[in-house]
Amino acid sequence: MAGGTVTRFAPSPTGPLHLGHAFAALTAARLAGPGQFLLRIEDIDQSRCRPEYEAMIAEDLHWLGLDWPQPVMRQSERLPAYQAALDQLAASGLTYPCQCRRADIRAALSAPQEGAPVIGPDGPVYPGTCRHRHMAEASPNDTIRLNSAAALAHLGLDEVGFLDENVAPGVAHRLAAADLIAGIGDVVLARRSMGTSYHLSVVVDDAAQGITLVTRGKDLLDSTWIHVLLQKLLQLETPRYHHHRLIRDAHGKRLAKRDDARALRLYRAEGATPEDIRHMLGL
Secondary structure: OOOOOEEEEOOOOOOOOEHHHHHHHHHHHHHHOOOEEEEEEOOOOOOOOOHHHHHHHHHHHHHOOOOOOOOOEEHHHOHHHHHHHHHHHHHOOOEEEEOOOHHHHHHHHOOHHHOOOOEEOOEEOOOOOOOOOOHHHOOOOOEEEEOHHHHHHHHOOOEEEEEEOOOOOOOEEEEEHHHHHHHOOOOEEEOOOOOOOHHHHHHHHHHHOOOOEEEEEHHHOOHHHHHHHHHHHOOOOOOEEEEEOOOEOOOOOEOOOOOHHHEHHHHHHOOOOHHHHHHHOOO
16 A cells, blocks of 8 residues: 555464464554555465464454455465575575584584574574585575675675664664674575575565565564565565564463464354453553
């Protein structure tokens, strides 16, 4: 929608929606204002995604009073777009194939001389074991990683920054290049058998949908450094961000899809109304 705010809610159809999803969707719709709220289905992990969960997502969101344009974007239908982005990064010499398994990474990081592993948004920061490899050596069983140091040098950046409307509004978040390399490292851009990863697909899809305001939980705040870097490398616009609070249980634990006791469908079965859900969420 020209001139208006465009937001999105992008769930994975791997289980029923819970209260945390409801808060995220309602927040995205509210912040779109008179602009446009979009639904995107993040189903790149076909081993876990189910059509029945996708149908349940749409039913629950409609019950909450939300609506969105059709057709809905599905990541499983966008593999050529992700491959084009990978090819663009590879042509600049910024990616490399990685044959390390999780066990290999754990073993490398547990070596006595390495000290305690640094934990980034994707877990332990990759130690760079395969960084010497070239894309010409890639096999179907490899993951593809971004060489973060080379990427920052390619752009001539000594820091990465973005604006967040909810976390310190009006103040730019900035991360020095050295801190990004040390604290985030060479993230995976394409996983085995998927052809992409969350980081790559979310950047490509947000640009394709013209998203101007990305709304998501504060648990993804550190991933935004990666996304802004990829946006710059792929010559895409950087949207505004709103990292909202997380919905937690009585013990302060963030809700997950395994928390079926808080699934929207169960609240609905017990007679809850959409207004009840909004009240529970403090909306």
